[in-house]
Amino acid sequence: MATETTAPEATTNDDAEAKLTEAIAAATEPEASIPGAQRQLVIINWSGEFDKVLPTLIMASVAAASGYKAQVFLTFWGLLPFVKDSRRITGENTMQKMLSFMQRPGISHMKMSKMNFMGMGPWMIGKLSEQYNVASPQELLEACQLMGVEFMPCQMTMDMFGFKREDMIDGLGEPVGAATVLELMTEEHTGSLFI
């Protein structure tokens, strides 16, 4: 009797197995799409130097590319690269204007935290980046914005440097404060970095 039923039994087993595999795949596959389980990356972008803004943009773009919600808080020196490149002198009072004269804002004018050597360092890194096809900060910023990374300027920094909204690049979010960032940083499934 067992031998007689072998053939039909095998097909039903196969069917059941296929259904089970399907169900397992459905249950395990789109983990990132479970509501409430979305992973987040929060970066406090503080330094504003080339060698620190670059990893900020890399991590943020990859996070967005991996389905994370990626948010970057732009504070203190870290806000300067997000001023339009074309703005030479910013601010309202003399001291604010002097600061922008001493450290030109804009993503194309970032310095190195080490080996700046009056612009020699950035120039050499620029050459090497070209040679090794490393994405520029401008390219990475564009990728971030395309993929929906949220950039939040720090209100206090905006005020202190005398930046107006029209001084800043397009696509930035509303200026916020520390309490907003703290809440984001301490949410579930969230990693946060201070760069």
Add this chain to the structure above:
Amino acid sequence: MSAIHTTVDAKGLSCPMPIVKTAQAVKNVPAGELIEVLATDPGSVKDFAAWTRSTGNAIVEQTEDEGVYRFVIKRA
């Protein structure tokens, strides 16, 4: 399902661009379709494994030929 829907040529690009370009391309690919990625960045082997774990997409084929890594990814 068996034919490649989209090819991402990321040869010569450094981290993170192979991932970023693939993620952008994937948006225009219907679920269940295949994306082929060509990369020369040796780090992309581990990176694509991690990226697929994060996004739910699946690597269905992976080969290396003279320094060119080829990944075939099934869109979740």
